Amino acid sequence: MKVIVDEERCVGGGQCVAAAPDVFDQRDDDGVVVLLDPAPPHGRAAAVREAAMLCPAAAIAVVET
Numbered sequence: 001m002k003v004i005v006d007e008e009r010c011v012g013g014g015q016c017v018a019a020a021p022d023v024f025d026q027r028d029d030d031g032v033v034v035l036l037d038p039a040p041p042h043g044r045a046a047a048v049r050e051a052a053m054l055c056p057a058a059a060i061a062v063v064e065t
Contacts, residue, residue, distance in 0.1 A: 001045055003052075004061040005035045015054035020047040024060075033059060 003023065012031025016024040023044060025034040040048055052060040 001040060001042070001048065002063040002065050003035060003038050003040065003048055004063065005033050006059045006061075007032050009057045009059035010055075011057045011059075013056045015056065016051035016060060019051035019054055020044060023048055024051060039065075 005024075010031075010033045012026060012033075014026060014031065016033055017026055020040070023035070023037045023040045025036055026032065027034055037044075049062055052062050
């Protein structure tokens with residue numbers, strides 16, 4: 001699994017951080033997503049997919065590898 005974020009689309013909603021805090025964080029100054037792990041382990045796949053689904057700006061893409 002590979003995770004891609006589009007920082008320009010991000011609206012700082014924070015749902016990604018709530019769903020997968022070990023994969024996503026937010027910048028302190030503007031709340032934009034920070035990708036902590038672009039290739040999370042298989043055990044985090046469900047949480048990462050949920051984060052992508054919950055993103056109000058569709059700023060997260062998950063590519064199965």
